[in-house]
Amino acid sequence: MADVLHPRIRCELDDGQTVVVTPVAFQPLGVIDLWKIQADRSAGLQFRFRGRGAKFDGVKQEGQLDVSMTLHLTMAPTPYALVAGGWLPLPFVLPQRFLLDRNVVSTLRRIREHGARDGDATFEWWTNFFQGGAAIFNPLPYAYEGARRRIPTKEEFEQSFLEGRRELVQAFPDATIIAFHEAHAEAAYAQLEALVVRGERDARFLLDAVPLIVERVSRRSEAKVRDKILELSLKHGVIPNALICLAIFSALFDDVHGSVPSIGRRLVKPKANYSSEDAYNVISDLRHVELAALSGAVVDDGQFALCTADRALAEFWSALAVRGESTVDALLNLHYSLGTEFMPRLQQSEINELAALLR
Known part of the structure; x- marks a missing residue:
């Protein structure tokens, strides 16, 4: 799961590692995603973004990082x-x-x-x-x-x-x-x-x-x-x-x-x-x-x-x-x-x- 802490994102990986990264650009969602969240507010949306300054369990990684994660929005995106x-x-x-x-x-x-x-x-x-x-x-x-x-x-x-x-x-x-x-x-x-x-x-x-x-x-x-x-x-x-x-x-x-x-x-x-x-x-x-x-x-x-x-x-x-x-x-x-x-x-x-x- 992921918790948005704007302007940084904190992710917990399946293996238990914690990643904190600053997003640079998010890939836009499409109309299918819009329909999905309208039909089911609890549905997860697949977000993809490029980030920098990533830290894995507090250890900084150089360069940029491509991230894909599923988010469940608390509110409808209006x-x-x-x-x-x-x-x-x-x-x-x-x-x-x-x-x-x-x-x-x-x-x-x-x-x-x-x-x-x-x-x-x-x-x-x-x-x-x-x-x-x-x-x-x-x-x-x-x-x-x-x-x-x-x-x-x-x-x-x-x-x-x-x-x-x-x-x-x-x-x-x-x-x-x-x-x-x-x-x-x-x-x-x-x-x-x-x-x-x-x-x-x-x-x-x-x-x-x-x-x-x-x-x-x-x-x-x-x-x-x-x-x-x-x-x-x-x-x-x-x-x-x-x-x-x-x-x-x-x-x-x-x-x-x-x-x-x-x-x-x-x-x-x-x-x-x-x-x-x-x-x-x-x-x-x-x-x-x-x-x-x-x-x-x-x-x-x-x-x-x-x-x-x-x-x-x-x-x-x-x-x-x-x-x-x-x-x-x-x-x-x-x-x-x-x-x-x-x-x-x-x-x-x-x-x-x-x-x-x-x-």
Whole structure:
């Protein structure tokens, strides 16, 4: 068994030896691990990490050490930390730098103003790890999303960022909370403005595509619906392999029995009276995904993890194993992997064929 003593880990080996090691990097967990812990809170999760400064029964070992161990989490891992290729419980993110979305900041505010509810125990337990001040927090996703289910104005964006920052300062008084000077705020909002046109295209695509997948599509009709979705992506100028399209295809290729909604269906939440506000919520979530993934491509020593309490978003990210990279010509690329967890109706060979069609 293992006991987390952040930032060090103490392990007791089968032969009775005690190992104390400082982790350098944890291998991310996947969506299967997320489902496992949701189905059985007592289930053990296999953690792998690289450590340094290991001591075996007090004797120091030089060099680095690769460790694999099973941990039984005391609490459900909410909020989730989305890192390149998967997710981790908050204290396992190294370096400890987080982008916080609106549901996390709003929960911190609610707890401060009204006290914790019964369902807040796990949230408080995990966030209390940062009371010592080791982490860096950035409320940029909170400000980007806004409070009115539409793109915020510049004034609304700046006000939301200040609100989010004030809330984080109160929640984590010893931590580092990112502050924007005027030039930084201008640059951050300019990035949001640059996405307005694409966001409008994505919204029109969603509003046209969602009626096609409100009800589960039969196997006999799925090819026809797939082609119609591709037509809509071309009509609205949306890249066929964009995240917004993948979410719709995940809903289309739902479990054939319909017993468990697919990851894309849980994210998009299709319904008969789907509105532009509903579409905005999905687009905003996917904007956070891109922001977090590509932060690793522009920050020298690793990305900011996206901290969210949204289970559907955590599953979407983890099933796709989202990650970003910067090419030699300074272009930023978003990468993902498609598997049967994301499109449960299809075999992997069929998913590979679809991926080739979407390129």
